[in-house]
Amino acid sequence: MRIPDSVRGLAQRLWPHHRVLLAGLWVLVQLVFLRKFHGPHSANDSSRYLAYAANIAECGYFEPGHNLRYVLYPLFQSLWLWLGLGWWGIVAGQMAISALATRAIYRGTRQLAHGGSGAAALATLLYIGWPDIQQFNVFLLTESLFISLVALSFGAFTRIQRGRPHDWALLVLVLTLTALARPNGFMVPLAAALAGLDALRRAPNRRPWRAALLGLVLLAPLLWAALNHQLATYYLMDTYQRGELIFRYQLWAVHQAAPLQMPPNGTGPVARVVYFAVHNPAYLARLMLGKLFVFISYLKPHYSLAHRAVGVLVLWPAYWLAARGTWRTIIWRPARVFLAAVFLLQAAIVMLTVDDWDVRFLAPVLSMVFVLAALELQRFRKAR
Template sequence: MLHLFRGLGRRLWPHHPALLAGLWGLAQLAFLARFHGPHAANDSGRYLAYAANIAECGYFEPGHNLRYVLYPLFQSFWLALGLGWWGIVAGQMAVAALATRAIYQGTRRLAGGRRGAAALATLLFVAWPDIQQFNVFLLTESLFISLVALSFGAFTRVRSGRPQAWAWLLVALTLTALARPNGFMVGLAAGLAGLDALRRAPNRRPWRAALLLLVLLAPLLWAALNHQLATYYLMDTYQRGELIFRYPLWAVHQAQPLDMPPNGTGPVARVLYFAAHNPAYLGRLMLGKLFVFVSYLKPHYSLAHRAAGVLVLWPAYWLAAQGARRAVIWRPARVFLAAIFLLQTAIIMLTVDDWDVRFLAPVLPAVFVLAALEVTWTLRLMRNEE
C-alpha cells in the first residue's frame, strides 16, 4: 500500500502547481456557495459607506476610519465601475491569487529552489479555511492577508540586490501599513530584519548609524505610537479584564482595586503607568490573551474547529519555532517571518483579541512558511543520514 501511494505521489508531483491552483479555485467556489455570494458581516456596512463616499464625492473620513483607508479605497474602485459587491470580491480573489503565488515563490527561494517546501506552505495556506473564507467577506481581512503574503514574497526578492526588488518591497509594505491599523507591524518586522543584518555585518558603522538614527527619531516614534493608540480605549478593556472583546465570560478579575492613570495622560503613558502600578494583574491579563490568541480554543468555535487547531496549528507553531532557528535558511527572512508573528502577538497581548480568527489569520502565512521549511529540511537531513 505504501508503495502504491509513493508511486501515485511521483506521478502527481510534476503537476502539483496545477493541483494547488485547482484546490485554490475550489476553495473560492466552496465559500461563495456557503455564503451565497459576497458576504457582509459586522463592519462591512462601515467600509461600504466609506467606499461609497470616496467613489461618489472623493470624501475620506477622518479619525479612526482613516486607519483603514486602503480597503474602502479598494472597494470604491469597484463601486465606481458599477460592479458592486461581486466586483469587490472578484478583486479580492485576484489579489489573493497573486498572494498565493507569492507564498509559493517566496518559500521556494528560501528553500534554495526546492519545490517541496513551497508546495507544503502553499497547501497549508490554500487549505486552511480560516484564511480562504475571507476572500468572500466584505472586510479588510482578505486584502490584509494577501498584502502580508505579497510583502513576504517581495522581501525574499531583495536578496538579489536589484533596485526594483527594493522598490516592490517598499510598495508592498506601504500598502500593508494602510490596510489596517496594525499593518505597520509588517514594515516594522522588515526593519528589525534589516537592523539584525546590520548588527551582524563586519562593518559596524552602518549599525551604529542606525542606532543613532533611532535615538534621534525616538520623539517622532513616540508621537506616532500615541497617534496609533489615540482612538483605542485600552484602559476600559483592562478594567473589564477582557481576553476577548466584549465577551465577559472569559475575563480576568482583579483581586483588589486597580490603580488607574490620571486624566490627561497620553495613550502610551497610560499603558506604562498601568503596567507599573498593576504588574501582577496586567501580567495575568496578557498571559490570558496570549492563550486565547494562539490556542485556537475560543468558546465560539465548534469542537471540530478546535480540534483542527490543536492537530494542525499547535505542531505548526513548534515547527515554525524550529524553522526560525534553522541556520541554512536565509537569516533576514527568518527574522522577518518570526517578527511578523511575534509583533502581532504582542499587539494582541497589549490590546484585546476578537472572538474569531481575524487577528490570527493574517500572520498564519508566516507560521506555515517556517513550518514547511523546517519539515522539508528535516526530511532532507534524514534522507542524507540514511
C-alpha cells in the same frame, strides 16, 4: 509505516503537476466559500467600510478619525464601486490579490528552500486549505486584503536577496500598502526594519549599524507621536478594567484581586498603558498571558469541537516546527527574522489590546508560521 507502492507511484506521477493541482484547489476553495456565503458576504463592519468607500467614489471624501486607520480598504472598495461593479467586483478583486499572494507564498518559500518544491508546496497547501484564511476572500471586510498583503510582503522580502533595485522598490511599495490596510499594519514594515537592523548589526562594517541606532534615537519623538496617534481612538483602559481576553466576552475574563490604579485624566494613550503597567504589573501580566493563550491556542469558545481539534492537531505542531525553523542557519537569516517578527509583533499587539471572538487577528500571520514549519519539515525529510 510503509507507504504502499500504488500510493507512492500515484504521488510520483502527480508531483510534476503539483502547481496546477494547487491552483485548481485554490479555485475550488473560492467556489466553496462563494456558495457557502451565497456570494459576497456583509458582516460586522462591512456597512462602515462600504459607506466610507461610497463617499470616496462619489465625492472623493476621506473620513477623518478612526476610519482613516483603515483607509486602504475603503479606497480599494471605492475603485470597484466607481467602476459600477459593486460587491461582486470587490470580491473578485480580493480573490485576484489572494491568488497573487498564494503565488508569493509558493515562490518565496521555494527560494528560501534553495529551490526545493516540497516545502513550497506544503506551505502553499496549508495557506490554501486553512479555512480561516480563504473564507475572508468573500467577506466585505479588511481581512482578505490584509492577509494577502502580509503574504505579498513576505514574497517581496525574499526577492531582495537578489539585490536588484526594482525588487527593493517593490518591497517598499508592498510594505507601505500593508501599513495602510489596518491600524496594526505597521507591524509588517517594522518586522522588515528589524530584519534590516539585524543584518546591519552582523555586518563587518559597523558604521551603518551605528548610524541606524542614531537615526532611531533622533526619530524617537516622532515614533512616540505616531504611536499615540494610532492608539487615540482605542479605549484600552476600559478593556483592562473589564479584564477582557476576548472583546466584549465576559465568560473568559481576568478578575482583579485588589482595586486597580488607573492613570490620571489627561494622560496620553501610550503613557496610560505605561502607567497602568507600572502600577498593576501582576494583573497586567495575567491579562497579557491570557490574551496570548487565546490568540495562539485556537480554542475559541464559539468554535465547535471539530474546529478546535483541527487547530490543536495542525497548528500546535506547526508552531513547534516554526520555532525550530526560526533557528535553522540554512535558511536566509533576514527572512527568518522577518517571519518570526511578524508573528511575534502581532502577538504583542493582541496582548496589549484585546483578541476577537474569531481568529481574524491570527489569520493574517498564519502564513508566516506555515512557511517556517514547511521549511523545517523539509529538513526532517532530508535528514531521514
